[in-house]
Amino acid sequence: MHPLEIGGMGSSLDDLFKRVLSAKIFVNRDLLRPDYIPEDLPHRETQIKRLGAILAPALIGSRPSNIFIYGVPGTGKTAVTQYVLKKLDTEGKNNGASLKIAFINCKHDNTDYRVLADVCEQVGERVPFTGLAVSEVYKRFVKLADDSKSSIFVVLDEVDSLVKKAGDEVLYKLTGVNKQLSRARVSIIGITNDLKFTEYLDPRVRSRLGEEELVFPPYNASELEDILRKRSVASFYKGVLGAEVIKLCSALAAKEHGDARRALDLLRVAGELAERNGELKVTEDHVRRAQKEVEKDRVVEVVKTMPLHSRLLILSLHLLEKQSGNGGTTGEVYEVYTGVSKNFSVEALTQRRISDLINELDMLGIANARVVSKGRYGRTKLVRLSISDRNLRDALQEDSRMTSYIGK
């Protein structure tokens, strides 16, 4: 490709398209996306073998043990599970063993009903997304399962968020379902980021679900480098990546608890930045900018889809922070929030509700909330925003009243 003349701003759309078209950066960027499962998962060989060994009995018609999989985000839990199940499935097809796999993301399906409905759907029967009694959906699942005469795997990804929201009732039911089945078998694979999560579980559920346990340690920087190097071969054109780009991505992600997803995101976004500017090489500078971009995208995406009161709450937190320097207690936050609500002429929610919304923000990583005891002066929660002003502005952008608030 011929080099391009890059105008200082080059704001016209035509220019942008032209630059993207002629910048030969990506062969296939989808290989860097977090949901892509590669054929080769470096540094997870032992986990793959263990999981394979545990699940293999399905091939000869016995029920594999239920499994608990632990590990912080981005350690390959989901990828390895899907990889092994896929292999098992093709192996089963070749040998006449009937396998069915239901993969549930509990972050999305975080109620009894939705989990069961989704399992039914993936095993083969459509269920309305609301309207039926939970017990009815469960009955349908039992019948469906037994009629299928298969080994059924139910993967509950991020199962901790299900239990925190809806309790362990579903898990109790699902892990006990085999008693009601004569011709089929169900194995549960629970995946969790939260290492202390089993404490929330009923002991009976814990022992049933934890028949086997598998731990995924975080990747270190050099392991991340291996992963990126392997993926980059097929996703980038040769010679596009600067010498230290992969090293830098790995080092940055290693600092963030060895999150491979983060490392891949950095690499992909760095490439996209280069592409957008019509440059022919991805440099370390792109990676550094990608780091800001990745964080911004996350925040903006989450905040934009939030309901009004959550956004008002974020705004209140921001105002409080500007005024006092370091966040405030639930009571102080609530006071500011009621004021803001009045200014927006909407009715304020109760403190109880706001307390829940604060916890939600904390879970999403937008705020930091931790309970502190101030002794004689009560027990409260200290809340701080954990996003930058700049990202906040972008996130609240579509509402001019909010941005003008931030301005002053």
Next chain:
DNA sequence: CGTCCACAGGAATGACGGGCGG
């Protein structure tokens, strides 16, 4: 060493929009 603050966070309940089977 007990008290008592300022909330945390659980439970019950209700309004709402929606699907179901009859």
Next chain:
DNA sequence: CCGCCCGTCATTCCTGTGGACG
């Protein structure tokens, strides 16, 4: 169409509690 049950968001009422003050 009805009566029923669903999930979600929100309110109301409530009990529980770490630790500085006295």
